Amino acid sequence: MDLKSTGKTKEEIKEMYNKYFYETFQRFDFIAEKGEDDYVIDETGKRYLDFMAGIAVNSAGHCNKKVVEAIMEQCQQMMHASNYCYTIPMVMLAQRICDAIGMEKIYFQNSGAEANEVMIKLARKYGKDNFGPNRYHIVTAKNSFHGRTLATLAATGQPGTAIQRNYDPMIPGFSYAEFNNVQAFADACTDDTIAIMVEPVQGEGGVIPATKEFLQGLRKLCDERNMLLLFDEVQTGWGRTGSLMAYMGYGVKPDCVSMAKAMGGGMPIGAMCTSAKLALTFGPGAHGSTYAGNPVACAASYAQIGEIIDQKLPENADKIGAYFREELLKLPCVKEVRGRGLMIGVEFNKDIATDVKYQSADEGLLITAVRPNVIRLVPPLNITEKECDEAFAILHKVVSKLV
Numbered sequence: 124m125d126l127k128s129t130g131k132t133k134e135e136i137k138e139m140y141n142k143y144f145y146e147t148f149q150r151f152d153f154i155a156e157k158g159e160d161d162y163v164i165d166e167t168g169k170r171y172l173d174f175m176a177g178i179a180v181n182s183a184g185h186c187n188k189k190v191v192e193a194i195m196e197q198c199q200q201m202m203h204a205s206n207y208c209y210t211i212p213m214v215m216l217a218q219r220i221c222d223a224i225g226m227e228k229i230y231f232q233n234s235g236a237e238a239n240e241v242m243i244k245l246a247r248k249y250g251k252d253n254f255g256p257n258r259y260h261i262v263t264a265k266n267s268f269h270g271r272t273l274a275t276l277a278a279t280g281q282p283g284t285a286i287q288r289n290y291d292p293m294i295p296g297f298s299y300a301e302f303n304n305v306q307a308f309a310d311a312c313t314d315d316t317i318a319i320m321v322e323p324v325q326g327e328g329g330v331i332p333a334t335k336e337f338l339q340g341l342r343k344l345c346d347e348r349n350m351l352l353l354f355d356e357v358q359t360g361w362g363r364t365g366s367l368m369a370y371m372g373y374g375v376k377p378d379c380v381s382m383a384k385a386m387g388g389g390m391p392i393g394a395m396c397t398s399a400k401l402a403l404t405f406g407p408g409a410h411g412s413t414y415a416g417n418p419v420a421c422a423a424s425y426a427q428i429g430e431i432i433d434q435k436l437p438e439n440a441d442k443i444g445a446y447f448r449e450e451l452l453k454l455p456c457v458k459e460v461r462g463r464g465l466m467i468g469v470e471f472n473k474d475i476a477t478d479v480k481y482q483s484a485d486e487g488l489l490i491t492a493v494r495p496n497v498i499r500l501v502p503p504l505n506i507t508e509k510e511c512d513e514a515f516a517i518l519h520k521v522v523s524k525l526v
């Protein structure tokens with residue numbers, strides 16, 4: 124569907140949107156009609172260099188040819204069969220993922236929040252099975268983000284903020300410790316703690332990478348106290364930080380990892396993968412979902428992950444990311460440039476992130492703002508130095524005008 128096919132004007136579409144939608148997002152003032160590799164094209168034909176990539180989703184480019192072909196082929200064969208049947212895409216994808224990232228088992232879900240939700244459930248069951256009914260507590264990081272369902276919201280270490288307020292009571296069993304501080308996590312763990320759950324690079328929290336010492340310290344702490352280490356790689360997974368999964372780049376293996384965003388290339392799919400230690404925790408009836416492992420989503424993900432591996436996109440993210448971060452330091456008013464691979468945060472000395480976001484869009488560049496003074500850049504992983512130079516030129520122009 125595009126604007127032309129509706130016979131309406133853009134203003135009419137916006138009016139319809141305002142009439143029917145719960146507005147929980149502030150949208151750009153254009154209609155995203157087409158995606159073409161590293162560009163979004165609006166209803167007037169204007170092209171936007173996409174350094175938002177659908178929030179770190181379109182990592183192999185918009186409408187990647189292999190992904191589109193896989194979806195079309197699967198649509199004509201079987202769109203949904205339910206989890207009472209074997210279907211081929213889910214099995215092929217399970218093998219591809221587990222082999223690529225060195226994990227034993229997988230559970231498919233439909234989103235990042237759901238992938239974290241099942242990771243939390245698995246940890247709780249493991250605790251109760253092995254250590255008794257009170258062993259279900261999980262320590263997460265302050266300033267983390269794990270999703271919007273009630274359990275993942277409780278796991279999110281932002282008490283009292285807009286995303287948690289109004290939804291009390293939070294489900295019990297979560298406490299928060301300072302990110303990048305092993306001692307703080309050690310202090311927060313009690314005899315009832317079964318797991319520690321962190322993002323290897325905090326995304327919504329302002330793009331803050333974990334230090335290697337921090338993740339290694341958590342691994343050691345978990346081993347010493349019979350706790351599970353859970354990584355939320357919903358955003359960092361599948362090449363974003365310069366390795367297939369961020370934990371592979373850090374050299375610290377979790378017991379369980381969640382993923383979503385980039386794995387579907389635009390189709391809604393998430394998953395949780397575990398090591399052998401947790402292989403027996405779930406059995407019949409332990410969890411379920413109607414759409415989980417949907418053939419179209421799995422076929423898309425199979426193609427998307429194939430592209431990420433075959434095109435060596437993690438390597439490109441590592442190389443181009445290093446180049447781009449170096450360039451971004453030359454922007455006016457910059458306090459810090461941080462991140463890993465192509466997950467980049469630019470912190471300014473002033474609260475200009477929202478203005479930078481909208482004015483960059485006017486100039487043909489899409490980015491997001493994650494803090495009043497921090498913009499986030501998560502472009503497709505196949506971008507070139509030339510595209511980074513173009514993005515830099517736009518940012519430079521916009522920031523210069525604002526400060």
Ligand SMILES: *Cc1c(COP(=O)(O)O)cnc(C)c1O
Nearest residue numbers: 234235236268269270326357358
């Ligand atoms: C986006 C995100 C989520 C939530 O994923 P949804 O697909 O929006 O439910 C969870 N954790 C992290 C780290 C994320 O970036």
